[in-house]
Amino acid sequence: MIKLQHLPTHKEHLNDIHRFKINTSATIKAEGQAHVLSRLEGEKIEIITKDSISFFHYAESFVIPAAAEEYIIRNLTKEPVMMVKAFVKN
Structure with a gap:
């Protein structure tokens, strides 16, 4: 299950932000854009792309091309994880 929340930015800002909470796993489409993700809550996640598998822990940030x-x-713990995703506005 995923709970998505849009955090609007000023209309002149280049980026947009989503915050989401994941209980088990979520599939996110890149839609032709790089995503910058930061972990806010939760201990450990796994990121699976068509080319790799990576693990991230609390307070780490990373880029998905x-x-x-x-x-x-994929949440690897029993507690929900919270993430922030920044990306360029359409």
Whole structure:
């Protein structure tokens, strides 16, 4: 299950922000854009792309390139994880 919340930015800002909470896993489409993700809550996640699998812990940030097309965020703990995703506005 995923709970998504849009955090609007000023209309002149280049970026947009989503905050989401994940209980188990979520598939995110890149939609032709790179995503910058930061962990806010939770201990450990796994990121699965078509080319790799990576693990991230609390308070780490990372970039998913647009070439990934989509990625899976899998929560590896029993407690929900909270993430912030920044990306360029359309």
